[in-house]
Amino acid sequence: MKAIKLRNVIPEEFWKDNNDRFPILYQVAKKVMCIPPSSVPSERFFSHATMLFNDKLRNRLTDERAEQILLLRCELNRRNKELNDSSSDDENDGT
Incomplete structure (x- = not known):
């Protein structure tokens, strides 16, 4: 070779x-x-995680509950982005 x-x-x-x-x-x-x-999405995720764990009012969250909150936030952001993308496609199509 x-x-x-x-x-x-x-x-x-x-x-x-x-x-x-x-x-x-x-x-x-x-x-x-x-x-x-770009590392913006991962930086944003860690920023939200830091806020979640450092907040004095939320310091009693279990690890599992905090993970669920972060995963839900990511999923909501993903779905919102999909909705925004599809609505902008519709506007470009004239519908």
Whole structure:
């Protein structure tokens, strides 16, 4: 097997050229390379978690209950985003 020189290689171009040669690694690379470059959602999540656990009024929450609250908040945010996206699509379609 011929060695591949990896200096100054653009990952997208490498996988475009070598996806037939390394099909399994190509699938893994697609998933890894699609990670968003921003950490805003995770920072927001940890900020909410910090507020939840540091609040003097909420310090009696069990770990399970706090986890449920955080998961519900994430799910509500996801659904709101989906609704906003679909309503903006409807506006663009003229309906």
